[in-house]
Amino acid sequence: MINWEPFHICPAGERPPPPRKMHLPDGLGDRMRIAAFAERQAVVAFGWAAEHFTEAPDSLRQQWRQQVSEEQEHCDLIISRMAELGFALAERQVSTGLWDSLQDCPDAQAFAIAIATAEERGRLAGLRLVKFLAKSDPKTAALFQKIADDEVAHVAVATTHFGWRPDGN
Numbered sequence: 356m357i358n359w360e361p362f363h364i365c366p367a368g369e370r371p372p373p374p375r376k377m378h379l380p381d382g383l384g385d386r387m388r389i390a391a392f393a394e395r396q397a398v399v400a401f402g403w404a405a406e407h408f409t410e411a412p413d414s415l416r417q418q419w420r421q422q423v424s425e426e427q428e429h430c431d432l433i434i435s436r437m438a439e440l441g442f443a444l445a446e447r448q449v450s451t452g453l454w455d456s457l458q459d460c461p462d463a464q465a466f467a468i469a470i471a472t473a474e475e476r477g478r479l480a481g482l483r484l485v486k487f488l489a490k491s492d493p494k495t496a497a498l499f500q501k502i503a504d505d506e507v508a509h510v511a512v513a514t515t516h517f518g519w520r521p522d523g524n
Contacts, residue, residue, distance in 0.1 A: 357454070359392075359451070361387075361444045361445050362391075362392050362395065362444055362445065362448070362449050363444075363447065363448050363449065364448065364449060364451055365448035365449065365450055370378075370450060371448040371449050371450045372446065372447055372448065372489070374386055374389060376385070377487060382439070383492075383495070384437065384442030384443075384446070385447060385449065385489075386484060387433055387436065387442060387495075388444060388446070388447060388449060388478075389392075389442075389449060389479065390433055390481065390484075390499075390502075391434050391437065391444065392467075393431050393453060393473070393477055394426050394427075394430035394433065394500065394502075395426075395430050396451065396453045396454040396457075397422070397426040397453075397470070397473075398423055398426045398427050398430060398463075398473070399451070399454060400454060400457045400470060401419040401420070401422045401423045401426060401470070402419075402420070402423045403457075403458075403465050404416075404419050404470070405419040405420045408462065408463035408466060410462065410463060411463035412497050412516070414516075415463060415467070415512070415516050419512075422475040422509055424471040425509070426509075428468040429502045429505065432501070433498065433502075436494070436495055436498055439470050447478075453473055455471075456469065457470060464516075466518050467512060467513040467517055467519070468513050468517060468519045469514060469523070470513075471509070471510045471512065471514075472521070474509045474510050475506070475510045478502075478503045478506035478507070478510065481499040481500075481502055481503040481506070482499075482500075482503050484496070484499045485499045485500045485503065507516050
């Protein structure tokens, strides 16, 4: 059993509340909380995959191990900024849906593509947040730009090892 503290996890089979509207202050907190928890799930998932998928090439497993620290850095950056802005991590529930789905991957290739798909989705969401916050909160916008920039390399791992591309080509 994974200890997800300080995040507040919704019960199995239930969905967390949807994020509040972005133009409301709590809407930003909701999105940051979701992003921080996605990064936390990625920390767990990359470490798990590096040990679980022993059939994967050593180079891939080493890349996954390296990504653990990068994802932890992203999580820590978001959590720190949330604290500066007065948003509590445990204020609203989050879902372990990403982690749950990744554990169902039958092999390294399926995992690499599934996590790359999630990373790309998160990267695009981060870029939308950057655009929304550019004038009103440039510090948070810069944080999410840094994360989006880092995610390009994370997504590329599935391309390098399995030929997968985020655009489906």
